Amino acid sequence: MKLDIAKLKLCDHCLGRLYGLRGHGLGNEERGRAIRIVYAMENNIDIEELYPEKCELCGGIFERLDDYARYVVEKIKEYEFNTFLIGSKFSEEILKKEKELQEIVGEEGESIGREFNREIGKRVMELTGKEPDLKDPDIAIIIDTRYDDIKLEIKPLLIYGRYRKLVRGIPQTKWPSGKYKESVEEIIAKPVMEMSRGEEHALHGMGREDIDARMLGNGRPFILEIKRPRRRNIDLKEVERRVNLSGKVEIFDLRFAYKDEIVKLKEAEPRKRYRIAINVDAGEDEIRDALKELIGKIKQRTPTRVKHRRADKIRIREVYDAKLVEKKNDMAVIEILAESGTYIKELMHGDDGRTQPNLAEKLGKKVEVKWLDVIEILDSEKLN
Numbered sequence: 001m002k003l004d005i006a007k008l009k010l011c012d013h014c015l016g017r018l019y020g021l022r023g024h025g026l027g028n029e030e031r032g033r034a035i036r037i038v039y040a041m042e043n044n045i046d047i048e049e050l051y052p053e054k055c056e057l058c059g060g061i062f063e064r065l066d067d068y069a070r071y072v073v074e075k076i077k078e079y080e081f082n083t084f085l086i087g088s089k090f091s092e093e094i095l096k097k098e099k100e101l102q103e104i105v106g107e108e109g110e111s112i113g114r115e116f117n118r119e120i121g122k123r124v125m126e127l128t129g130k131e132p133d134l135k136d137p138d139i140a141i142i143i144d145t146r147y148d149d150i151k152l153e154i155k156p157l158l159i160y161g162r163y164r165k166l167v168r169g170i171p172q173t174k175w176p177s178g179k180y181k182e183s184v185e186e187i188i189a190k191p192v193m194e195m196s197r198g199e200e201h202a203l204h205g206m207g208r209e210d211i212d213a214r215m216l217g218n219g220r221p222f223i224l225e226i227k228r229p230r231r232r233n234i235d236l237k238e239v240e241r242r243v244n245l246s247g248k249v250e251i252f253d254l255r256f257a258y259k260d261e262i263v264k265l266k267e268a269e270p271r272k273r274y275r276i277a278i279n280v281d282a283g284e285d286e287i288r289d290a291l292k293e294l295i296g297k298i299k300q301r302t303p304t305r306v307k308h309r310r311a312d313k314i315r316i317r318e319v320y321d322a323k324l325v326e327k328k329n330d331m332a333v334i335e336i337l338a339e340s341g342t343y344i345k346e347l348m349h350g351d352d353g354r355t356q357p358n359l360a361e362k363l364g365k366k367v368e369v370k371w372l373d374v375i376e377i378l379d380s381e382k383l384n
């Protein structure tokens with residue numbers, strides 16, 4: 001032993017931990033006790049003389065493991081969880097002192113945080129019957145031993161699904177100014193917030209439709225995120241039922257989701273099929289011929305209507321199909337299949353020539369857009 005343990009004022013945990021890498025199947029407390037036993041026998045003294053009043057490394061933290069564990073269980077009892085992780089913070093003074101001692105021994109020790117986390121973890125496991133999980137716990141419990149404070153990081157509840165927006169005039173996400181009283185997000189989140197008793201919500205969509213456009217057909221994939229949920233095993237069928245009662249938004253294909261799915265959802269660039277109704281003074285054949293000329297690569301300068309919030313630049317997009325599906329008086333309904341990010345209204349009226357080609361210019365007539373619906377999101381097809 002490089003240290004004179006009679007002079008060291010350490011508890012068994014802190015003493016044993018200095019030799020934490022020596023010997024297997026031993027706890028640090030056992031190691032510390034064993035070192036003292038050997039010392040007491042070698043020097044023929046009473047082992048009790050080798051115990052200090054107070055440990056000068058941990059300051060008695062390891063005597064209070066049971067208290068910490070009970071405090072943790074009290075803090076987390078309002079949250080439903082299956083897995084947990086314990087983390088901890090210690091004062092600079094403790095960490096510095098530990099480093100000094102470990103350097104003398106020769107770096108065969110374990111860190112105070114590791115032992116503390118493991119000891120608390122064992123106790124919390126016993127008290128709650130839940131499992132520790134280092135990678136993706138439902139609750140991360142951070143114990144700050146400097147102030148005896150506990151912080152909880154609750155894994156958000158993520159629900160994947162597809163939504164249809166059956167009415168116009170509703171934005172996808174909560175509108176900051178309050179101009180729109182409700183959103184697809186709020187309609188979907190309402191029952192989930194009640195059932196999970198979470199604190200906040202966010203909706204991640206695979207793209208978004210215009211406020212005045214409906215989202216029909218096979219629906220748009222989304223992930224609803226509920227922050228700090230108190231309940232996580234909620235009935236998704238019941239969520240679906242309650243949202244669908246709104247008459248404005250319909251959801252289906254619900255399941256629980258993982259965090260990395262949000263990125264995939266945001267990065268997806270699926271082709272989309274639209275229906276758009278326009279007013280134009282032109283015949284059916286004229287319209288059919290003009291539509292054929294829109295198929296292929298098109299150039300779109302950032303539309304006038306979104307110029308104030310998006311960079312003004314020219315985008316190349318592809319139109320795969322454009323056909324007339326209905327014509328009544330001056331109104332024509334057109335179906336368009338286009339690349340992700342194509343501005344469909346501008347493809348019709350031209351936006352003062354900012355979209356090239358466009359239907360208005362091909363017809364040599366004024367085109368007025370009446371309504372627009374997204375009718376299919378082709379997110380399951382594989383494109384090269």
Ligand SMILES: [Zn+2]
Pocket residue numbers: 010011012013014015055056057058059060061062
């Ligand atoms: Zn100690």
